[in-house]
Amino acid sequence: MTRGRLAVSFTITLAKFLGVLRGVARQRKADRAPLQAQQALASNASPASDARVMSIGQKAAALDPQDSAKLLFLGKTLVRLGRDGTAAFRAALALDPTRPEPLSHLLAPLIAQGDWPTALATAETAAETTPQLAELWMLAAEIAATSGRKALATAYLQRSLSLAPHLPAAHAKAERLYQVLGSPAAAARRRATADRLQADLAGNKVNGD
Amino acid sequence: MAWDDRAATAELTFVPERRNRLLAQARQMGALWILAVDPDERIEANFTKRLPEILAMGEGNLWTFTLREMFTADSYRTDGIWGAKKRIRLFPAKAAERKLDAALHGSWVADPTGYTIRDAETNYYHLRMATPERRRLRRELYATADPTRQFQALGYDYLDDDRGMVLEKIPQGRDFKPPYFEDHGLWSPDPGKLGAIIPDPAEARLTYVSKAPARGGHAQASHVLQDLADADPADADLLPMAAMLARTARDMPRTQALASAILDQTPDNALALYLRGLATGGDQSSLADLARLHDLVGDCHLTRDLASRISRDTDDISQPTALWRRWVPGPATCHEGAQISAAPMSVVVIGYRAQAGLAAAVASLRAQDPPCEIVVVNSGGGPIETLLADHQDHIRLISTDQRLFVGAGRNIGIDASRGKIVGFLARDCQALPGWVAGRMQRHDLGAQCVSNPVVPEPGASPRALAATAAQRLSRNPSTPPAQVLHSGRSIVRDTLSLAGYYPTGMRVSEDTAMNRQLDRLAACVRAPDVHTTHKEPTSFLGLIRDYFGRGFRMAPEQPFRGKPGNPSSKAQSWLALSWRNSLTRRPFAGEEISTSE
Numbered sequence: 001m002t003r004g005r006l007a008v009s010f011t012i013t014l015a016k017f018l019g020v021l022r023g024v025a026r027q028r029k030a031d032r033a034p035l036q037a038q039q040a041l042a043s044n045a046s047p048a049s050d051a052r053v054m055s056i057g058q059k060a061a062a063l064d065p066q067d068s069a070k071l072l073f074l075g076k077t078l079v080r081l082g083r084d085g086t087a088a089f090r091a092a093l094a095l096d097p098t099r100p101e102p103l104s105h106l107l108a109p110l111i112a113q114g115d116w117p118t119a120l121a122t123a124e125t126a127a128e129t130t131p132q133l134a135e136l137w138m139l140a141a142e143i144a145a146t147s148g149r150k151a152l153a154t155a156y157l158q159r160s161l162s163l164a165p166h167l168p169a170a171h172a173k174a175e176r177l178y179q180v181l182g183s184p185a186a187a188a189r190r191r192a193t194a195d196r197l198q199a200d201l202a203g204n205k206v207n208g209d
Numbered sequence: 210m211a212w213d214d215r216a217a218t219a220e221l222t223f224v225p226e227r228r229n230r231l232l233a234q235a236r237q238m239g240a241l242w243i244l245a246v247d248p249d250e251r252i253e254a255n256f257t258k259r260l261p262e263i264l265a266m267g268e269g270n271l272w273t274f275t276l277r278e279m280f281t282a283d284s285y286r287t288d289g290i291w292g293a294k295k296r297i298r299l300f301p302a303k304a305a306e307r308k309l310d311a312a313l314h315g316s317w318v319a320d321p322t323g324y325t326i327r328d329a330e331t332n333y334y335h336l337r338m339a340t341p342e343r344r345r346l347r348r349e350l351y352a353t354a355d356p357t358r359q360f361q362a363l364g365y366d367y368l369d370d371d372r373g374m375v376l377e378k379i380p381q382g383r384d385f386k387p388p389y390f391e392d393h394g395l396w397s398p399d400p401g402k403l404g405a406i407i408p409d410p411a412e413a414r415l416t417y418v419s420k421a422p423a424r425g426g427h428a429q430a431s432h433v434l435q436d437l438a439d440a441d442p443a444d445a446d447l448l449p450m451a452a453m454l455a456r457t458a459r460d461m462p463r464t465q466a467l468a469s470a471i472l473d474q475t476p477d478n479a480l481a482l483y484l485r486g487l488a489t490g491g492d493q494s495s496l497a498d499l500a501r502l503h504d505l506v507g508d509c510h511l512t513r514d515l516a517s518r519i520s521r522d523t524d525d526i527s528q529p530t531a532l533w534r535r536w537v538p539g540p541a542t543c544h545e546g547a548q549i550s551a552a553p554m555s556v557v558v559i560g561y562r563a564q565a566g567l568a569a570a571v572a573s574l575r576a577q578d579p580p581c582e583i584v585v586v587n588s589g590g591g592p593i594e595t596l597l598a599d600h601q602d603h604i605r606l607i608s609t610d611q612r613l614f615v616g617a618g619r620n621i622g623i624d625a626s627r628g629k630i631v632g633f634l635a636r637d638c639q640a641l642p643g644w645v646a647g648r649m650q651r652h653d654l655g656a657q658c659v660s661n662p663v664v665p666e667p668g669a670s671p672r673a674l675a676a677t678a679a680q681r682l683s684r685n686p687s688t689p690p691a692q693v694l695h696s697g698r699s700i701v702r703d704t705l706s707l708a709g710y711y712p713t714g715m716r717v718s719e720d721t722a723m724n725r726q727l728d729r730l731a732a733c734v735r736a737p738d739v740h741t742t743h744k745e746p747t748s749f750l751g752l753i754r755d756y757f758g759r760g761f762r763m764a765p766e767q768p769f770r771g772k773p774g775n776p777s778s779k780a781q782s783w784l785a786l787s788w789r790n791s792l793t794r795r796p797f798a799g800e801e802i803s804t805s806e
Contacts, residue, residue, distance in 0.1 A: 189445075
């Protein structure tokens with residue numbers, strides 16, 4: 001490497017390093033928020049402490065807006081205080097579409113209101129954004145099943161199972177869905193498979209060569 | 210040092226005992242390092258050149274090698290779990306002091322605690338599987354030795370299953386010596402003498418199905434599910450699952466056949482209708498399947514997706530209900546140029562506030578031969594029509610005053626383009642001649658994703674040259690294949706739809722997140738002759754400001770954002786950046802993030 005190139009490399013590395021340090025310092029400050037919130041809640045469960053927790057959550061999200069966990073925390077805090085957490089949950093999902101938790105929170109009020117079309121569209125968009133994630137298709141299947149769309153629920157259920165065929169929990173969930181859909185024979189199949197997979201897991205087998 | 214068991218009388222001897230005795234002997238002879246190789250294995254010949262450098266990194270390291278299972282004399286298998294096997298084969302003698310006790314498939318190092326596991330970026334070739342007969346014998350041997358699959362949860366049937374197989378020839382310069390030759394049966398006992406050969410139970414098969422797709426092994430996983438469906442026809446979920454995986458493997462004839470078989474039994478299976486509609490793409494029967502699907506499930510993702518694929522070539526992209534508008538939270542305009550190229554490749558140019566470099570980026574794409582469909586997505590407002598006045602007839606221009614991150618811009622471009630292949634270009638980049646042709650050449654040969662290097666602009670200052678070389682260490686034309694960062698990808702639209710969409714909330718590294726999904730579906734092919742230029746700041750102060758900002762934006766991403774309870778140290782951050790910028794030598798590959806161009 002020539003001396004000139006080394007000098008430029010060092011300069012840009014140093015500049016980047018300083019940038020990273022600044023960013024990380026903000027993150028560390030923001031990372032303290034959940035602990036501060038817990039302390040505020042533990043010290044005094046009053047409206048004043050609720051307001052303080054919300055302020056901590058907002059500050060953390062502003063300091064570190066690229067962390068879906070902090071946005072999720074903010075959303076949950078808003079909901080706990082009886083306010084709308086949709087924007088925070090939506091932002092958390094936009095940052096990390098592979099985490100089903102923000103989606104569940106986003107869907108909860110829609111399900112509570114019985115707004116099935118919007119709930120289904122929201123779940124479908126999430127699954128379409130990350131189509132290799134079994135949980136998201138299963139969520140869409142659950143909403144379709146609850147809203148009485150049997151054929152659609154079965155399609156999403158089968159797509160979900162194709163992504164997690166080895167998980168007893170996936171088959172157990174499918175069993176419950178088939179019960180909701182009024183298909184006891186299919187439910188029994190899934191239960192049997194879930195039981196066999198669970199027994200296999202209990203055998204502590206190793207993944208060798 | 211070698212183990213000679215030609216005088217053994219038993220069909221099988223205990224592997225840990227053999228290994229323990231070999232290791233003890235090595236230590237007794239004063240060995241500091243041990244390279245463990247079985248008689249049916251070969252390490253790539255040029256490894257000896259790199260060995261001194263590896264050993265010089267100290268006795269705190271255990272070195273993994275990439276296991277290549279040879280399926281012919283000169284090619285190995287790469288699909289699914291076959292392409293992901295790594296084993297520790299080089300280690301300091303002191304790491305092997307604890308006795309081995311795993312009866313089958315154990316590592317040479319019983320306890321790696323306290324050591325750093327590094328990748329030697331070296332192949333070792335396993336010859337045991339080089340013929341169908343050898344594969345059958347290996348499966349039968351393990352099936353009898355491990356009848357309950359206690360030592361391998363995913364079973365052994367896959368060892369002898371060639372369906373969906375993808376082979377790769379040993380690359381030039383990575384061959385081994387001595388060459389493979391048939392040894393007339395000396396290499397295996399008769400499995401029949403050990404006990405009954407029991408096929409894998411359904412649980413093991415399902416475990417295998419879950420593992421195989423990790424690296425594009427969807428085809429074989431689909432075949433296994435079909436086997437299970439054949440064995441248990443009353444389970445109506447297995448065949449749709451097999452069809453879904455066949456579709457993910459992009460095996461459309463098989464998807465169609467499986468979907469038709471499902472519909473023969475259960476005409477109301479919506480997933481099968483959707484899959485058959487996709488497989489027959491655009492012909493009369495797919496329209497009939499779409500109509501039937503619509504009757505069955507109404508408006509939903511399945512019907513919308515199938516309809517958009519069938520009518521993509523003719524849809525009015527500027528209409529108020531166009532699909533791309535879902536990525537814009539407010540109003541947006543779409544200008545449709547009168548002379549947009551109808552080409553197999555679409556390129557999405559992502560701009561922000563109509564910054565000046567955008568026009569040069571578009572001009573570089575218009576100069577390509579063959580031509581490409583150009584879609585410009587500009588967010589944050591600005592005089593974009595004026596800036597691109599010379600190009601307006603030849604592009605589709607989508608503009609919004611809202612500020613969007615790059616992921617949303619990419620998604621808009623995906624939905625608002627028609628090409629079967631989608632590429633991307635940032636506003637501060639240009640495509641050099643051959644950018645489209647070189648990519649198309651690889652895609653025509655079957656590549657699902659094609660990545661390329663970044664080079665300095667023609668006539669760039671020495672400072673810019675050095676900055677590009679340092680910043681793009683993993684994306685130089687001369688970067689060794691093992692250290693290449695596959696960024697700047699063009700992607701087959703069908704594969705892209707299986708991977709999903711880019712995260713819309715990430716300020717940087719949205720491409721890294723997407724590439725993780727893509728890598729599960731198909732290997733990326735690098736096109737070293739396809740060059741993108743990146744505009745570096747011209748002043749020294751500008752350079753410092755630019756890279757400070759890059760560092761700040763990188764901070765929320767790995768490896769700079771520490772794991773919960775284990776924050777990254779300043780030293781780790783410095784090391785990661787030093788590697789990226791070639792300050793410190795990066796001799797062996799590790800995890801590395803990319804940022805958008």
